[in-house]
Amino acid sequence: MNSFFISRFGRSICTKIYQAELSPDAKRIADGLISIFTNKPLGLENQELSHLGSKLTTEIAETVLAGIKNWRIAYKFFTWATSQSGYHHTCYTYNAMASILSRARRNAPLKELAFDVVNSRCSMTPGALGFLIRCLGSVKLVEEASALFDQVKMMGLCVPNNYTYSCLLETISKSDLINLAEMRMNEMVSNGWEADKFVLTPMLKVYCNAGKFDKAWAVFDQIHTRGWVDAHVLCILVLSLSKWGEVDKAFELIERMENYNVSLNEKTFYVLIHGFVSASRVDKALQLFEKMCKVGVLPDTGIYDVLIGGLCKTKEPEKALYLYSQMKSAGIVPDIGILTKLISCVPDEDEIIKLFEESGIILDGESTILLYNSILSALVNNGSIEKAYRVFRSMIGDKLDCETGIEKLFKVNGIIRPNPTSFNIIIDGLCKSGRLDEALDLFKDMDQIALRKDITLYNNLIDAMNNSDRFEDSLYLLGEMKNSGFQPTQFTYNSVYGYFCRREDVPEALNVVKEMRLHGHEPWIKHSTSLVKQLCKHGRAVEACKFLIDMVEEGFFLDIIPYSAAIDGLLKIKEVDRALELFQTICARGYRPDVIAYNILINGLCKAKRVSESQDVLNEMLSNGLVPSVVTYNSLIDGWCKDGDIDKALLCFSKMCGEEREPNVVTYTTLIDGLCNDGRPDDAATLWVEMERKGCTPNSIAFMAMINGLCKNGRPDAALVYLRDMDKKGLRADSFVYIALMGAFLSNTNPHAAFGILKEMVDKEMFPERVDRNHSLLKDAIFKLSEDPCTSSNVKRLLAAGSIQSNFPVVVVDEAFKPTT
């Protein structure tokens, strides 16, 4: 029942509103009229009827209207009554008719009736006007109700009281017309009426409908301070919060409701659980479900269906299965919908079979294909594409050589021809596992068994081809798609666009963009960004900038992200001023750079040793109300360190701690490197301790910075301790670190230790590539060790060992004994 009908008196307006004691005579007339009007066909010129018409009173008319169930017949009687000489409708007969029409949701005659009320200058009590307005409201004739209210008031047919106003507001609360509601409320107050619960509640509702929660909360506070909070008020708020996706706030309020000893009704529970699940908050939906069960509301199949469906979507099969068993023990028989949802998320094949066998579902043709398809997609999702494919082939007539498990299930339940969905599942699965040719073959098979291919299937296949660089096939499919009467969608175009972006083919990418513009499609910015990024990665930042200009010329608005990527690209190729210029250009065009955009600029300036300029950029960022992130500080700290101004770096570090930006492992690594380069290894070691104390776990880069830093300061023994710690933590060091250690040991005249490191490198098979500058460093170290009498024989033995030869690039072995020129 529409919530409208639950009136302020807690009863339905459908009930008869006038039940006067009729005289026996009048009663007879009413019965006569009812029987004439309900006995078809209606002959209105009937003698009897005109006789009864002369005796018609409004009391009789009300009784007749109450006795006719069909709105059409009632309306016919009502119209007939209007034309009886000497008879005039009262507000009560109008309302009786209005009530019937609103219940039957006949808006046109209802509007006409409201018009007649005014035209006939029928005077109304405040209550009657309120009733009529609510009839209009129940069929959402909000503006009409408001107009009626004004006309009746203006013509002096009624002096509305606060009940009338509350009815009007309740009607307005079916809309989101805040202004109208506020106007009526003020009007009422200025007429001397006080805003009671029945006025504030619709105000609350109208704010909720419009999503104006700040105002809604203000009204709620008023209701609360006056002690008027009830289930209805709370339901309005909770449902509205849920509708606007504020699941947590809605849930909080429900918990607060429990303190008021107010409980949700069954319908509200149902609506909320559905709402929470569709807001992807199955967690809260489940908690609500528990509350619902606790207060004794029995869940129906629909609730289990939505909850199990939600859990399957969030990939929580255990919880879904638990709920399913709960449902079954409550005596609810699962339907094919619930079963297929479960099957598609249960990872285990035996579990799937058990589920089906224990479900007690009797399959017909339609449910069999649903079941088969859900099993196919379960297999595909679990990575058993091969099995899915085999079972699928049995559906199109191939004989199965294995008759256990899933195969048996398919066999037992009979051959069912696959539908387009079955093909979609298998073709998608084949594409995802790179079996494109088989996917294409199946796709072609669909024509032979006259199955309709849908647009998604075309799109997915084309996308798969593009992603595997099979553009020829993609083009072929695109042609076939067009021939079959499908227009490529924005997805199709973007798939092709993405293909050219990935291949850094700027001219072709732009061609696609031009075509997209013709068809009114929007190129996805992620593709544009990845093209920019890709070009920048290969030092083609200038081309990337040109591409962005071309995109804008094509009329496509890009967001800050591709520009940030281009600016970063320019900075990486040391085109600092060009980067600054682009930054300024986009700012002038109205872009508001975010923290990341500023970070990119600050970092670029720091790397270009223009640290003081980066400080200016920081200030600009601050004046734009942006809060620097850890990355911002890290870049600045690194800038100062590399600029040889370790004190400014440390100042920056303490500033960042003061602003509650927690330093991360990058911050510490940067500073440790900086301190070591400044000849302060002890301070670096202290910082290391502080880092660990603060719960920041060092990663391999941090370790390597520390080890390298200590080596640079001639402390290979201390460095070795960190290397051993790395081993313990399962972190791997680059060959560079080993070479640094060897170098440091050699400088400390400890060739034995240096040899130990070399041996470790050989054992771990870590050799830098020839192009790597570490390659020559290693060669030098090996040469030195082979020159040193303490280690020379060991080195030669190590390098001569057959087992090592195979792991050790021969070039290095040979070249090791020649000094680098």
Next chain:
DNA sequence: GTAGGGTTAG
């Protein structure tokens, strides 16, 4: 329905 992009350390 479709998919999700830019920044920091040795």
